[in-house]
Structures are given as C-alpha cells and as structure tokens.
Amino acid sequence: MAATPPEQRIWWNEPIERVELIWIFIAFLWGLFMFGFMIAWHFIGQQNLSKEAYRIAPTAYEQKVENFAKQFQVREEQGIPVVKPKPGADVYLLARLWQWWPILELEKGQSYRIHLSSIDWQHGFSLQPTNINIQVHPGYEHVISLTPTESGAFGIVCNEFCGIGHHTMTGKIYVTDKKQAAADQRLAEQR
Structure with missing residues (x-):
C-alpha cells in the first residue's frame, strides 16, 4: 500500500x-x-591482463614450481624459500591450502612472466596494494607479464574463500631497486 x-x-x-x-x-x-x-x-588503459593460460596437471605444475624454487633460492623466511630469478625470467608461484609459495624477490624496472596455478582449490591472487586480481584455478596455468615500478614489500592475499584457513593465506613479493642499493652501498662505504 x-x-x-x-x-x-x-x-x-x-x-x-x-x-x-x-x-x-x-x-x-x-x-x-x-x-x-x-x-x-x-x-x-594498458591495464589489461594477459589472456595467456594453459591446461596443466596440478602435480606437473607443483613440480615446475619446486624446480624453479631450487634453482633460484637465495634464502629462507619462516621455512619458505625466497627466490630471486633473473630479470626477464619466467617466475612460478603456487597456490595451495593455505599459502602462496615461494616468496619472490624481483627487480624494479625489470619485466617478468609470472605463472600462477593452484594444486587443490580455486584461490584468488590479489597483489596488495596494487590492483591486480586474478582467479587461480587448479588445472590451469595463468601467465601475466609484470614490470614492477616501485620497490618494497608487496602482499599477496587470497580473495576467494578457500576453507577454514583462508584468512591466513598470504604471500610476499619483494621488489628491490638495484640502483638504490648500489647508491646506499657507496654511501655506507664513504662513512
């Protein structure tokens, strides 16, 4: 009424x-x-993600990521390898309950092809504080091109509910500035 x-x-x-x-x-x-x-x-807009994706068995993708981590590991953080691939390299990142594995260390201004997949459930790749959001599915290898423009530590958050530990599913990408590191080194030597 x-x-x-x-x-x-x-x-x-x-x-x-x-x-x-x-x-x-x-x-x-x-x-x-x-x-x-x-x-x-x-x-x-030049913000469109790559439309490149391949079918892959989750176990085969897991093996690729493990080989990548062994080849480029530089240190470890809380039991997770930190890998530093060469600029321009293919970089592999694995989603699984409840972590992004391994931790990546990239160089500012260098381009990388980042491969993403899951071995168990659908997960969300949300790179913070940038606005990159991708749904990551098991059985599919998604490839995005990324050129970091800022240095610092960037968080990866799963933004697709994936179970009881979803709130703990985070990862990291470190971006280093090689030029800034060299300048800092020269400054330290002068003191």
Whole structure:
C-alpha cells in the first residue's frame, strides 16, 4: 500500500513528468558513455591482463614450481624459500591450502612472466596494494607479464574463500631497486 496511491489504479498509464524524462535521458546517455568508455579503456588503459593460460596437471605444475624454487633460492623466511630469478625470467608461484609459495624477490624496472596455478582449490591472487586480481584455478596455468615500478614489500592475499584457513593465506613479493642499493652501498662505504 502506497502512502499516497496514484490517481489511476494503473499507474504506468499516467503521463511522465518532464523532469523525470530529463533524468531518464541523462541516465541513458551516461550508461551509453560508460559502456563505450569500458571498451575504449580496454585499448587505451594498458591495464589489461594477459589472456595467456594453459591446461596443466596440478602435480606437473607443483613440480615446475619446486624446480624453479631450487634453482633460484637465495634464502629462507619462516621455512619458505625466497627466490630471486633473473630479470626477464619466467617466475612460478603456487597456490595451495593455505599459502602462496615461494616468496619472490624481483627487480624494479625489470619485466617478468609470472605463472600462477593452484594444486587443490580455486584461490584468488590479489597483489596488495596494487590492483591486480586474478582467479587461480587448479588445472590451469595463468601467465601475466609484470614490470614492477616501485620497490618494497608487496602482499599477496587470497580473495576467494578457500576453507577454514583462508584468512591466513598470504604471500610476499619483494621488489628491490638495484640502483638504490648500489647508491646506499657507496654511501655506507664513504662513512
């Protein structure tokens, strides 16, 4: 029951007020603009992720990641290997209950091809504080190209509920600035 019922019982037959027509027209034009801009941004935004993905057995992907970690491990953090691949290399990251494995150490300004997959459930790869979000599925190897533009520590969060330990599923990517490290080293030597 309406607070003030329409004069006619069939309300949709009543004439539309001029102000309402103007707002409907503005909303329609705004919708067309946003639709068109989404298409345009796909081409001019330069933020689109790679559409490269392959089918792979989860056990085969796990073996790839373990071999990658053994080859490029530089240290360990809380029992998790920290790997530092060569610039331009293919980098492998594994999602499993409830961790991202291994920890990556990349160089600022260098490009990498990051391979992502899961060995058990669907997980979400959310690189914080940047806006990179990917659903990671077992049986599929997703490949994205990444060129870090800032140095620091970046967190990886699983943003797809994956069970009771979901809230603990995090990972890390360190980005080092080789030029800054060399400058810091020279400064330390001068002291």
